[in-house]
Amino acid sequence: xxxxxxxxxxxxxxxxxxxxxxxxxxxxxxxxxxxxxxxxxxxxxxxxxxxxxxxxxxxxxxxxxxxxxxxxxxxxxxxxxxxxxxxxxxxxxxxxxxxxxxxxxxxxxxxxxxxxxxxxxxxxxxxxxxxxxxxxxxxxxxxxxxxxxxxxxxxxxxxxxxxxxxxxxxxxxxxxxxxxxxxxxxxxxxxxxxxxxxxxxxxxxxxxxxxxxxxxxxxxxxxxxxxxxxxxxxxxxxxxxxxxxxxx
Amino acid sequence: xxxxxxxxxxxxxxxxxxxxxxxxxxxxxxxxxxxxxxxxxxxxxxxxxxxxxxxxxxxxxxxxxxxxxxxxxxxxxxxxxxxxxxxxxxxxxxxxxxxxxxxxxxxxxxxxxxxxxxxxxxxxxxxxxxxxxxxxxxxxxxxxxxxxxxxxxxxxxxxxxxxxxxxxxxxxxxxxxxxxxxxxxxxxxxxxxxxxxxxxxxxxxxxxxxxxxxxxxxxxxxxxxxxxxxxxxxxxxxxxxxxxxxxx
DNA sequence: TGGAAAATTTGATCTGTGTCAAAGAGACAT
DNA sequence: ATGTCTCTTTGACACAGATCAAATTTTCCA
Numbered sequence: 001x002x003x004x005x006x007x008x009x010x011x012x013x014x015x016x017x018x019x020x021x022x023x024x025x026x027x028x029x030x031x032x033x034x035x036x037x038x039x040x041x042x043x044x045x046x047x048x049x050x051x052x053x054x055x056x057x058x059x060x061x062x063x064x065x066x067x068x069x070x071x072x073x074x075x076x077x078x079x080x081x082x083x084x085x086x087x088x089x090x091x092x093x094x095x096x097x098x099x100x101x102x103x104x105x106x107x108x109x110x111x112x113x114x115x116x117x118x119x120x121x122x123x124x125x126x127x128x129x130x131x132x133x134x135x136x137x138x139x140x141x142x143x144x145x146x147x148x149x150x151x152x153x154x155x156x157x158x159x160x161x162x163x164x165x166x167x168x169x170x171x172x173x174x175x176x177x178x179x180x181x182x183x184x185x186x187x188x189x190x191x192x193x194x195x196x197x198x199x200x201x202x203x204x205x206x207x208x209x210x211x212x213x214x215x216x217x218x219x220x221x222x223x224x225x226x227x228x229x230x231x232x233x234x235x236x237x238x239x240x241x242x243x244x245x246x247x248x
Numbered sequence: 249x250x251x252x253x254x255x256x257x258x259x260x261x262x263x264x265x266x267x268x269x270x271x272x273x274x275x276x277x278x279x280x281x282x283x284x285x286x287x288x289x290x291x292x293x294x295x296x297x298x299x300x301x302x303x304x305x306x307x308x309x310x311x312x313x314x315x316x317x318x319x320x321x322x323x324x325x326x327x328x329x330x331x332x333x334x335x336x337x338x339x340x341x342x343x344x345x346x347x348x349x350x351x352x353x354x355x356x357x358x359x360x361x362x363x364x365x366x367x368x369x370x371x372x373x374x375x376x377x378x379x380x381x382x383x384x385x386x387x388x389x390x391x392x393x394x395x396x397x398x399x400x401x402x403x404x405x406x407x408x409x410x411x412x413x414x415x416x417x418x419x420x421x422x423x424x425x426x427x428x429x430x431x432x433x434x435x436x437x438x439x440x441x442x443x444x445x446x447x448x449x450x451x452x453x454x455x456x457x458x459x460x461x462x463x464x465x466x467x468x469x470x471x472x473x474x475x476x477x478x479x480x481x482x483x484x485x486x487x488x489x490x491x492x493x494x495x496x
Numbered sequence: 497t498g499g500a501a502a503a504t505t506t507g508a509t510c511t512g513t514g515t516c517a518a519a520g521a522g523a524c525a526t
Numbered sequence: 527a528t529g530t531c532t533c534t535t536t537g538a539c540a541c542a543g544a545t546c547a548a549a550t551t552t553t554c555c556a
Contacts, residue, residue, distance in 0.1 A: 070393070072393065072394070072396075072397045074397070074401065074487055074488070075487075075489060076487075078401040079401070080396055080397040080400040080401045082393035082396045082397065083393070093386050094382075095382075095383055095386070096386070100390055100393070101393065123379070127375035127378065130375065130378040130379045130382055131371070131378045133382055134342070134343075134378055134381055134382045134385060135343055137382060137385045137386060137389060138341050138343070138344070138385060140389055141385060141388055141389050141392060142348055144389060144392040144393060144396065145318070145320065145330035145331070145348070145349065145392060146320070147396060148320075148328055148330045148392065148395060148396055148399055149320045149322070149328040149330065151396055151399035151400045151447065152328040152399045152446070152447025153322065153326040153327070153328045153447060155512080155513095156512075156513070190533070190534090191533075191534065191535095192533085198400070199399065199400025199401060200513075200514090201513075201514055201515080202533090202534080203513090203514075203515080203516095203534095203535085203536085204512090204513055204514075206534060206535055206536085207513095207535080207536080209534095209535095210535070210536085222522080223521085223522080223533075223534065239322055239323075239324075239326075240322070241323065403542080403543095404542075404543065438503070438504090439503070439504065439505095440503085448543075448544090449543075449544060449545080450503090450504080451504095451505085451506085451543090451544075451545080451546095452542090452543055452544075454503095454504060454505055454506080455505080455506080455543090457505095458505070458506085470552080471503080471504065471551085471552075497556100498555105498556090499554100499555095499556090500553100500554095500555090500556100501552105501553085501554085501555100502551100502552080502553070502554095503550105503551080503552070503553085504549105504550080504551070504552085505548105505549080505550070505551085506547105506548085506549075506550090507546105507547085507548085507549095508545100508546085508547085508548105509544100509545080509546085509547105510543105510544080510545070510546095511541105511542105511543095511544075511545090512541105512542100512543090512544090513540105513541095513542090513543100514539105514540080514541080514542090515538105515539085515540075515541095516537105516538090516539085516540095517536105517537085517538085517539105518535105518536090518537085519534105519535085519536080519537095520533105520534080520535070520536090521532100521533080521534070521535085522531100522532085522533075522534090523530100523531085523532080523533095524529105524530090524531085524532100525528105525529095525530085525531100526527105526528085526529090526530100
């Protein structure tokens with residue numbers, strides 16, 4: 001599966017969480033009809049909370065547009081982002097009733113939701129859905145583990161570069177055409193959200209972005225629009241192997 | 249499912265990765281026979297590598313005895329543990345050919361392995377296995393995300409206390425009987441392994457353990473044998489909510 | 497049982513990131 | 527346009543944890 005495939009998958013069937021991430025070929029008509037019946041859309045404004053940690057969560061969903069964040073917060077307010085959901089990403093878990101972390105809309109957000117009970121029933125009836133969800137969950141686990149390396153061992157500069165790479169790769173697959181070295185994208189996160197993603201303070205995030213700009217690794221128009229003149233150069237700043245960890 | 253159940257599950261059918269973690273009830277005879285045919289055991293000495301990141305991994309397995317660690321290493325040698333496998337834990341992924349991280353034996357290790365091809369065929373044939381693996385993977389994802397909070401936001405002391413709690417909970421379920429406040433267990437990790445787990449240096453790990461000892465939170469006999477006189481006291485040091493995050 | 501190698505502890509010092517504070521820049525409503 | 531509010535940048539300083547070094551304890555093999 002390539003990102004290109006995923007994009008097509010998303011565009012062609014934007015309301016099926018299983019089809020999302022490029023499994024169109026395996027979805028059959030009667031399943032789609034079933035999904036039609038149990039689906040509904042929900043919109044959230046930037047900053048709104050979708051579910052609170054510990055709350056009942058009676059639906060599963062996939063992101064249609066916008067960005068959502070999964071966060072965990074300690075009693076004294078320290079918060080760590082533990083998941084970043086971009087369009088086509090899936091959220092919620094069959095077999096669990098209670099959300100283990102806060103889900104909040106980072107930007108304006110539209111999600112396609114499915115009530116959990118019927119969704120689970122469909123899972124029982126059509127085995128390949130569980131297999132597909134397993135695959136998606138394993139991908140998420142891989143991402144979480146790469147994130148753990150970032151949190152535990154990378155410097156602030158490497159963390160910023162890594163985050164920019166992640167966003168560049170995701171957004172680039174949606175926006176840009178050429179496979180040239182130059183990449184252009186918008187930062188969909190505030191400095192504070194980036195800090196919560198990276199386990200830093202927002203001041204450190206700001207300083208490191210300034211440093212990368214001064215060193216010519218990135219260019220900024222306004223606070224959000226990023227141009228990467230040399231993608232390899234940014235890659236080198238992440239501390240990751242040059243093959244980008246995309247080896248499976 | 250309680251930890252007590254898991255213990256029984258492990259003892260009664262130590263060679264079935266699906267039965268492990270207390271799903272005995274759903275395993276049927278013909279599946280067990282199939283598993284018999286494709287299973288084999290492998291042993292590793294402490295320190296040995298089971299698979300290298302990027303290598304072919306043509307089996308899935310579950311830990312019978314000992315401890316294994318999943319680690320990621322950067323080019324310059326910085327390493328971060330991203331998974332800790334205790335007895336009954338599952339490793340490997342149907343649908344993936346290449347290991348995304350190193351798997352090494354932390355102690356002497358025995359694993360019960362299943363060649364991947366036939367295991368996958370069995371998954372196709374018996375849908376509830378994929379569902380069970382999905383559930384297990386979601387548990388792992390939750391653990392990974394709690395770990396991310398630890399790596400990103402906790403102090404060194406909180407990190408140590410959290411790790412001790414995790415081990416105490418797991419080991420206690422195997423060793424101790426009473427639900428008293430006192431817990432006794434062996435630390436199965438070197439200071440270096442703990443440091444790699446927590447995103448610290450081994451010196452900091454040593455210092456913080458000394459500090460917890462001096463403050464009476466833990467007692468040490470030798471370097472490995474730990475006594476926790478007041479479990480709640482240790483819990484308070486972790487920074488976690490008092491309910492222990494076990495709310496699902 | 498002795499002795500070398502490995503693991504751990506402890507000390508001294510350094511440094512990257514956090515903390516606190518204030519000034520600048522954008523976004524938006526009136 | 528003007529002012530208010532939020533987000534971002536920048537500065538000065540503090541401190542938790544890293545680094546470098548050495549002493550001590552444990553392990554384990556001869």
